[in-house]
Amino acid sequence: MFSTLWESSKNSPFSRPFEAHCDAPNKELVKRRNISAANAGGDSCEYGSLKYYALCGFGGLLSCGITHTAVVPLDLVKCRIQVNPDKYKGIFNGFKVSIREEGVRGLAKGWAPTCIGYSMQGICKFGFYEVFKILYGNFIGEENSYLYRTSLYLAASASAEFFADIALSPMEAIKVRIQTQPGFASTLRSAAPIIYGQEGLWGFYKGVVPLWMRQIPYTMMKFACFERTVEALYQYVVPKPRDQCSKSEQLVVTFAAGYIAGVFCAIVSHPADTIVSKLNQDSGSTAVTVAKQLGMRGLWKGLFPRIIMIGTLTALQWFIYDAVKVTLGLPRPPPPSMPESLRLKLEAKQA
Numbered sequence: 001m002f003s004t005l006w007e008s009s010k011n012s013p014f015s016r017p018f019e020a021h022c023d024a025p026n027k028e029l030v031k032r033r034n035i036s037a038a039n040a041g042g043d044s045c046e047y048g049s050l051k052y053y054a055l056c057g058f059g060g061l062l063s064c065g066i067t068h069t070a071v072v073p074l075d076l077v078k079c080r081i082q083v084n085p086d087k088y089k090g091i092f093n094g095f096k097v098s099i100r101e102e103g104v105r106g107l108a109k110g111w112a113p114t115c116i117g118y119s120m121q122g123i124c125k126f127g128f129y130e131v132f133k134i135l136y137g138n139f140i141g142e143e144n145s146y147l148y149r150t151s152l153y154l155a156a157s158a159s160a161e162f163f164a165d166i167a168l169s170p171m172e173a174i175k176v177r178i179q180t181q182p183g184f185a186s187t188l189r190s191a192a193p194i195i196y197g198q199e200g201l202w203g204f205y206k207g208v209v210p211l212w213m214r215q216i217p218y219t220m221m222k223f224a225c226f227e228r229t230v231e232a233l234y235q236y237v238v239p240k241p242r243d244q245c246s247k248s249e250q251l252v253v254t255f256a257a258g259y260i261a262g263v264f265c266a267i268v269s270h271p272a273d274t275i276v277s278k279l280n281q282d283s284g285s286t287a288v289t290v291a292k293q294l295g296m297r298g299l300w301k302g303l304f305p306r307i308i309m310i311g312t313l314t315a316l317q318w319f320i321y322d323a324v325k326v327t328l329g330l331p332r333p334p335p336p337s338m339p340e341s342l343r344l345k346l347e348a349k350q351a
Contacts, residue, residue: 044329048134052330057127059324063317064122069115070316073107074309076179081302082277083180091305110175112188117171121164126321128160129223143342150224157223158216165211170204172211176277207279210287214272218265222314225261231335233257242334247326254322255315262314266307271299273306 045051068075077094080087088094098106133156137145145152174191177184185191195203233253234242242250271291278290291299325332 042329043331045331047331047333048130053127053131055324055328055330056130057123059321059328059330060122060124060126061119062122062324063320064125065115065119066320067313067316068118069111071309071313072109072111072114074305075114076107076109078302078305078309079176079179079277081305082274085298085301091302091308094305109186110178113171113175113178113191116188117168117175120171121168122317124164124167125160125219128163129156132156132159142339143345146336146339146342149336150228153224153227154220157219161216161219162212164219165208165215168215169208169211172276173204173207176207180277207276210272210275210279213287214269214276217272218269218310221265221268222261225264226257226314226318227335229257229260230254234335251319251322251326255319258315258318259311261318262311263307265314266303266310270303270306274299274301 045055073095074091077088077091077098080098081090081094088097095107102109133152136152136156140148140152170192171188173195174188177195178186178188178191185194199206230253233256238245238249238253242253245253274294275287275290278294279285279287294301322332324330
C-alpha cells in the first residue's frame with residue numbers, strides 16, 4: 001500500500017501547486033515536480049515518500065502531545081464545568097474550587113493519559129491527513145483537486161481523524177474519569193486496571209462514537225479552515241508571496257491561521273465534547289441519554305474556556321507542526337494556484 005502511495009505521490013497535484021521560476025543559471029526543476037531546485041535541494045526527503053509520512057506523523061506527535069499536555073489545567077476545569085455545572089459555575093470559579101479542594105498540584109490530574117493519548121492521536125491525525133490528501137488528490141486529478149480543494153481537505157481530514165480517535169479513545173476515557181470522578185484513581189497506572197475490571201475492554205472504547213462526533217467535525221474544520229485561511233492571508237493580507245517571506249514570517253502566518261481555525265473548531269465540536277465528558281463520567285450511560293439529560297443549554301456549558309483552550313491549542317499545534325517541517329527540511333509546497341491546463345480551458349470557454 002505505502003509503496004503505491006510513494007509512487008503515486010510523485011504525480012500529486014499538491015507537490016506542484018504552482019509554477020516556480022528559478023533565476024539561478026545552473027539550477028533545474030526537480031523531475032516531475034514544479035518546485036524550484038533550490039527549494040528541492042534543501043528538502044530532506046521526497047514529497048509523499050514513506051519518510052515524509054513518518055516525519056509528518058512525528059510532527060503531529062509533538063504538536064498534539066505537547067499542546068494538550070500544556071493545557072491540562074484548563075481542560076480539567078472545562079470537563080468539570082460540563083459534568084457538574086452546579087458546583088463549578090464558570091472558568092474562574094472552577095479553578096478556585098479545584099485549587100481549594102485539591103491544591104495547585106490537583107490541576108495536573110490526568111496529564112499522563114493526556115500526553116500519551118493525544119501524542120498517538122497526533123501521529124494518526126497529521127500523518128494520515130498527508131496520506132489521504134495525496135491519495136484522494138491523485139484519484140480526482142489535478143484540476144479537480146484545485147476546483148474542489150476544500151472538499152478534498154474535508155475528506156482527507158475526516159478519514160485521518162477516524163483512525164486517530166481509535167488511538168485516542170482509551171486514554172481519553174481514563175483522563176476524563178481521573179479528572180471528573182471524585183475518589184477515583186489519580187494516576188494512569190491505577191486507573192486503567194479499575195476501568196478494565198469494571199467494564200472490560202469496552203470501558204475504554206464506549207466513548208469512541210461521541211468522540212468521532214466531536215473530533216471529526218473539529219478536525220475537518222481545523223484542516224480545511226486552516227488551509228483556506230493560509231491561502232487567503234497570502235492572497236489578501238501578506239504583502240508578498242510566500243516564497244519571498246522568511247521562515248519566521250511564514251510561521252507567524254501559520255499561527256494566525258491556526259488560531260482562526262481553532263475558534264471555529266471549538267464551536268463546531270463543543271456539544272459532542274460535553275457528551276464525551278459526561279459519558280465517561282457516568283458508568284453505563286449512553287450518548288443519547290446524556291444528550292437528553294443535559295438538554296440544549298447544558299450541551300453548551302464550558303464553551304468559553306473551550307474557545308480559549310482550542311483556539312490557542314490549535315494555533316500552537318499548527319505552529320509546532322510547521323516548525324517541525326522547517327527544522328527537518330520537509331517539502332512545504334506553497335498554497336495552490338490554478339493549474340495551467342485549467343486556466344487555458346476557462347479562457348477558451350470565455351473566448
